[in-house]
Amino acid sequence: QQPVQSPQAVILxxxxxxxINCSSSKALYSVHWYRQKHGExxxxxxxxxxxxxxxxxxxxxxxxxxxxxxxxLYLTASQLSYSGTYFCGxxxxxxxxxxxxxxxxxxx
Amino acid sequence: xxxxxxxxxxxxxxRGQNVTFRCDPISEHNRLYWYRQTLGQGPEFLTYFQNExxxxxxxxxSDRFSAERPKGSFSTLEIQxxxxxxxxxxxxxxxPTGAKTEAFFGQGTRLTVV
Numbered sequence: 001q002q003p004v005q006s007p008q009a010v011i012l013x014x015x016x017x018x019x020i021n022c023s024s025s026k027a028l029y030s031v032h033w034y035r036q037k038h039g040e041x042x043x044x045x046x047x048x049x050x051x052x053x054x055x056x057x058x059x060x061x062x063x064x065x066x067x068x069x070x071x072x073l074y075l076t077a078s079q080l081s082y083s084g085t086y087f088c089g090x091x092x093x094x095x096x097x098x099x100x101x102x103x104x105x106x107x108x
Numbered sequence: 109x110x111x112x113x114x115x116x117x118x119x120x121x122x123r124g125q126n127v128t129f130r131c132d133p134i135s136e137h138n139r140l141y142w143y144r145q146t147l148g149q150g151p152e153f154l155t156y157f158q159n160e161x162x163x164x165x166x167x168x169x170s171d172r173f174s175a176e177r178p179k180g181s182f183s184t185l186e187i188q189x190x191x192x193x194x195x196x197x198x199x200x201x202x203x204p205t206g207a208k209t210e211a212f213f214g215q216g217t218r219l220t221v222v
Contacts (some may be wrong), residue, residue, distance in 0.1 A: 041213035098150040
């Protein structure tokens with residue numbers, strides 16, 4: 001079952017912050033975050049693992065609440081390059097399922 | 109490392125025809141995924157291979173869809189008797205062994221059924 005993301009879309013001005021949420025009805029081992037720009041393939045941002053380990057992007061941070069089966073992606077001091085659609089992916093026995101995405105538009 | 113390669117990039121076919129897409133994963137990635145993506149939606153899981161074994165296939169897929177990964181290298185996705193509702197971007201992703209590994213996506217094959 002695919003994870004649920006919110007909000008569906010967000011519009012920011014450069015320098016503003018945003019939070020994207022992801023929740024699952026299943027217990028999670030890890031959560032992945034990807035960004036997709038128009039006409040391109042999704043690109044890996046971060047993996048968050050049970051126990052608090054993280055791997056990924058230097059300027060974008062995320063959290064993972066294992067008990068609540070939720071993850072949040074934090075876009076801090078957003079840049080124009082942050083525009084795109086963000087997907088969370090949940091990993092259950094190596095099956096990777098994605099949410100519907102959150103479209104982020106950063107304006108100058 | 110040349111990345112995940114998909115062929116063709118675009119395919120236009122008439123309703124009722126069969127189509128086959130190919131995915132070449134990053135070498136030594138033992139896991140390979142197929143997804144379907146329509147406009148404004150996330151990648152929808154279709155099927156997943158570990159080496160040559162197909163471990164899971166989405167229940168959303170009808171029997172018209174089949175995928176193979178002979179010898180655990182490249183993979184093919186075939187759609188038989190295509191319908192207009194099959195029009196979408198078909199994405200392939202590969203991933204190395206391990207739980208802390210990310211998936212690498214190909215550029216996708218855009219299918220248009222007319």
